[in-house]
Amino acid sequence: MIEDIFKKVKKRMADTPVTESLSVVKIPKNLWFKCPRCQNEIFQEEYIANMKVCPKCGYHSRITVVERLEYTIDEGSFVEFDSSMSSLNPINFPNYEEKIAKLNQQTGLKEAVVTGECTINGERTVIGIMDSNFMMASMGSVVGEKITRAFEHATANNLPIILFTASGGARMQEGIVSLMQMAKTSGAAARHSDAGNLYITVLTDPTTGGVTASFASLGDIIIAEPKVLVGFAGRRVIEDTIKQRLPDEFQSAEFMLEHGFVDMIITRRNMKDVLYKLLKSTKGSLSALKSEIKSCRVNNSVDKTIEKQQKSNISAWERIEIIKNKNRPTLKDYIPMIFDEYFEMHGDRLFADDCAITGGIASFKGQPVTVVGMVKGKNLEENKKSNFAMPNPEGYRKALRLMKQAEKFNRPIICFVDTPGANCSIEAEERGQGEAIARNIFEMMRLKTPVITIVLGEAGSGGALALAVCDELAMLENSIYSVISPRGFASILWKDTSREKEAAELLKMTANDLVDLHVADHIIPEPIGGAHLNPQLAAETIFTYIDVALCRLKNLNTNELLNNRYKKFRKIGVFEENLEEHSIDNI
Numbered sequence: 001m002i003e004d005i006f007k008k009v010k011k012r013m014a015d016t017p018v019t020e021s022l023s024v025v026k027i028p029k030n031l032w033f034k035c036p037r038c039q040n041e042i043f044q045e046e047y048i049a050n051m052k053v054c055p056k057c058g059y060h061s062r063i064t065v066v067e068r069l070e071y072t073i074d075e076g077s078f079v080e081f082d083s084s085m086s087s088l089n090p091i092n093f094p095n096y097e098e099k100i101a102k103l104n105q106q107t108g109l110k111e112a113v114v115t116g117e118c119t120i121n122g123e124r125t126v127i128g129i130m131d132s133n134f135m136m137a138s139m140g141s142v143v144g145e146k147i148t149r150a151f152e153h154a155t156a157n158n159l160p161i162i163l164f165t166a167s168g169g170a171r172m173q174e175g176i177v178s179l180m181q182m183a184k185t186s187g188a189a190a191r192h193s194d195a196g197n198l199y200i201t202v203l204t205d206p207t208t209g210g211v212t213a214s215f216a217s218l219g220d221i222i223i224a225e226p227k228v229l230v231g232f233a234g235r236r237v238i239e240d241t242i243k244q245r246l247p248d249e250f251q252s253a254e255f256m257l258e259h260g261f262v263d264m265i266i267t268r269r270n271m272k273d274v275l276y277k278l279l280k281s282t283k284g285s286l287s288a289l290k291s292e293i294k295s296c297r298v299n300n301s302v303d304k305t306i307e308k309q310q311k312s313n314i315s316a317w318e319r320i321e322i323i324k325n326k327n328r329p330t331l332k333d334y335i336p337m338i339f340d341e342y343f344e345m346h347g348d349r350l351f352a353d354d355c356a357i358t359g360g361i362a363s364f365k366g367q368p369v370t371v372v373g374m375v376k377g378k379n380l381e382e383n384k385k386s387n388f389a390m391p392n393p394e395g396y397r398k399a400l401r402l403m404k405q406a407e408k409f410n411r412p413i414i415c416f417v418d419t420p421g422a423n424c425s426i427e428a429e430e431r432g433q434g435e436a437i438a439r440n441i442f443e444m445m446r447l448k449t450p451v452i453t454i455v456l457g458e459a460g461s462g463g464a465l466a467l468a469v470c471d472e473l474a475m476l477e478n479s480i481y482s483v484i485s486p487r488g489f490a491s492i493l494w495k496d497t498s499r500e501k502e503a504a505e506l507l508k509m510t511a512n513d514l515v516d517l518h519v520a521d522h523i524i525p526e527p528i529g530g531a532h533l534n535p536q537l538a539a540e541t542i543f544t545y546i547d548v549a550l551c552r553l554k555n556l557n558t559n560e561l562l563n564n565r566y567k568k569f570r571k572i573g574v575f576e577e578n579l580e581e582h583s584i585d586n587i
Contacts, residue, residue: 031043031044032044033047035054035059036059037054037057037059037227038054038059040056042055051268051269052067053267053268053269058226058227058267059227060204060205060226060228060267062166062204062205064107064133065109065129065131068164069127069129071268071271072120072164072272072275073118073119073272074118074120074121077118078118079116079117079118080115081115081117081146081149082115082146084110085111085145086100086110087100087111087140087141087142087174089173089174090174090175090177091173091176096173099135099173100135106133107134109133109134110142111134111140111143111146112130112132112134112135112136112137112138112139112140112142112143112167113128113129113131113137113142113143114128114129114131115127115128115129115147115149116128116150117159120272120275121273123279123280124159125154125161125162126150126151126153126154126160126161127161127163127164128146128147128150128161129163130143130163130167130211131166132168132205135171136167136168137165137211138167138169138170138171138178139170139178139181139182139185139210140170140173140174140177140181141174141177143171143181144178144180144181144182144185145184147163148185148187150163151185151188151189151191151192152188152192154197155188155191155192155195158195158197160197160198160199160200160279160282161192161197161198161199161200162202162275163199163215163219164204165201165202165203165204165211165212165215165216166204166205166206166207167206167207167208167210167211167216168208169209169210169211169212170210170211178210182210182213182214183214185214186214186215186218188215189218193218193408196409198220198221198278198409199218199219199220200219200220200222200223200275200279201216201217201222202223202225203224203225203230203262204224205227205228205229206228206229206230207228207229207230208230208231208232208234209232212230212232217261217349220405220408221263221345222261222262222263223265223266223271223274224253224256224257224262224264224266225265226265226267227252227254228253229252230251230252230255230256230262231251235250257353258352259351259352259353260346260347260350260352260353261347261349262347263345263347264344264346274343278343280368281343281363281368281409281411282368282409282411314478316486316504316505316507316509316510316513317501319478319479319480320458320486320504322478322529323457323458323478323480325532326378327378327532328530328531330377330418330456331373331374331375331376331418331456332358332375333539334456334538335371337535337536337539337540337543338364338543338546339362339363339364339369340362340363340366342361342362342363342371344358344359344360345359345398345402346398347398348397348401349397349401350394351393351394352394353394353398354387354391354392354394354398355386355387356374356375356386356387356389356390356391356392356419357373357375357391357395357398357399358373358375359371359372359398359399359402360402364414364547364550365547368409369406369411369412369413369414370402370403370405370411370413370414371414371416372414373416373417373418373456374389374391374417374418374467375389375418376388376418376419376457387423388420389418389419390419390420390422390423390424390463391419391463391466392425392427392428392431393428393433393435393436394431394436396422396436396437396439396440396466397439399415399440399466399467400440400443400444403444403451404443404447406447406449407447407448410449411449412449412450412452412550412553412554413447413450413451414452414453415451415452415467416454416467417453417454417455417459417464417467417468417481418455418456418457420460420485421460421461421463422437422461422462422466437462437463440466440467441465441466441469444467444469444470445469445566445569448558448561448562450471450550450556451469451470451471451565452470452471452474452546452549452553453469453470453473454473454474454475454476454524454542454546455473455474455476455479455481456476457476457480458480458481459475459479459480459481459482460482460484460485461482461483461484464481468481469569470565471553471564471565472521472552473519473520473521473522474521474522474523474524474545475523475524476511476523476526476531476542477524477525478511478526478531479510480509481509481519482507483507484507485500486503486504486507486509487500487503490502490503511523517572518572524542524545525541526538526541
């Protein structure tokens with residue numbers, strides 16, 4: 001199709017008479033495209049070749065269903081659903097039938113959405129595309145029905161579904177019948193989700209009203225094109241209500257990303273490749289991992305280091321000094337060294353995207369896993385952005401959302417802990433810091449997929465535990481894990497912060513101490529002097545541990561996994577009682 005457009009443009013140019021006098025040259029119509037955002041003029045040919053994206057400011061123009069299919073799916077793979085379905089007039093709205101008929105002629109569409117099945121780089125999926133050229137892609141009976149049937153087809157055939165949304169919301173000409181489509185489509189999305197299938201939403205310009213407040217916001221993964229308009233109430237309605245002008249970036253994709261409602265912003269040029277990789281990430285993750293059991297190396301070297309490490313004479317305070325080194329690798333350093341690919345997801349779907357925690361889908365030895373962890377910075381600017389790796393409630397809620405997604409798609413979860421503790425602030429308390437941590441602990445205890453946690457540096461109190469309820473807890477050799485910081489301990493118990501070194505020894509917070517107390521399961525050796533002296537070697541030892549740990553865990557069925565996890569924590573504690581011996585082996 002794009003080639004045909006090129007030919008038409010070139011033909012127009014060839015057919016245009018050119019004279020020697022530039023003043024009388026006739027410029028062919030539609031030779032230029034004027035970007036509505038930056039006002040620059042671009043050759044139509046260049047604009048079309050760039051998928052109707054302005055090459056100067058990145059403005060993503062609204063495009064048709066045909067163009068979206070051309071840019072996104074494999075050629076010749078699309079099979080349309082319900083192509084004959086057309087609208088009626090449920091509330092006898094004046095001239096509604098005539099308006100629909102006129103739009104049929106103008107757009108070549110029967111209605112505002114086209115649905116069907118296709119492949120993307122060979123991956124089979126159901127797809128739905130809304131076209132704003134048809135009544136601003138408002139949702140009436142036909143749109144609601146076609147979207148619902150697309151979900152039902154995907155559910156019946158265990159297929160993922162991708163919906164490109166572009167809508168002004170509910171269709172007022174169909175009254176309350178239109179409103180009910182929000183419930184119908186959401187119910188179909190829920191059944192599709194309950195069956196364990198992937199749903200990806202791609203928000204395009206504009207996505208508003210009842211579509212935003214129903215199926216558009218329910219994707220397992222929510223993607224947006226850059227700068228698109230996304231919101232519930234219209235800008236004019238909000239400004240009239242609050243009697244003030246809204247900021248320019250309000251209700252943009254970037255605004256939604258910052259406030260936790262979008263996972264990622266992807267350009268049109270990269271959309272097909274990202275969708276393909278996300279489709280691949282949910283195909284039999286754990287079963288595929290289990291099929292690789294014969295390739296797992298039987299390697300007990302990590303386990304055998306524990307006895308050796310316990311004989312180390314390095315003090316707790318010396319280890320603290322090592323992990324405080326400004327060059328110590330952070331999670332952002334380790335991810336590209338350990339995982340083949342990483343798609344970062346954003347937001348808790350409630351309030352914001354907390355930069356203190358990163359999370360997303362990664363590839364480990366070719367198998368999809370979910371990675372969640374605290375993010376420390378290397379300088380003041382980076383640490384300010386991540387709040388010095390002290391998560392807010394929205395950070396923990398983002399982590400839990402991604403872990404529940406991993407459970408749905410049978411992806412193993414790998415958590416990385418490196419935090420002085422949860423954020424202590426008025427705002428964090430107002431948004432429910434305690435509840436967020438408690439909810440993570442509660443839900444992680446019953447996740448039906450393997451969970452591994454690795455302590456990279458410091459693990460402070462409940463803020464660390466919220467990512468450390470796991471099947472196996474491993475600690476880097478110099479890492480620490482404690483109920484409170486040595487300074488906090490000295491201040492509270494002794495009212496003397498100068499005794500923090502003494503407190504560090506007393507708290508029994510090193511990896512060796514945690515193994516002795518049966519809290520940590522494994523110690524991952526570091527290069528002599530600390531991970532900062534050879535980050536690549538440190539990453540290799542972490543990789544080896546993850547490889548071996550997944551081999552241990554993937555053979556367990558769900559009941560064994562959950563029972564072992566419960567017993568791991570159930571056994572922790574030291575006490576004496578005179579009652580008859582109580583065994584937890586029967587639990």
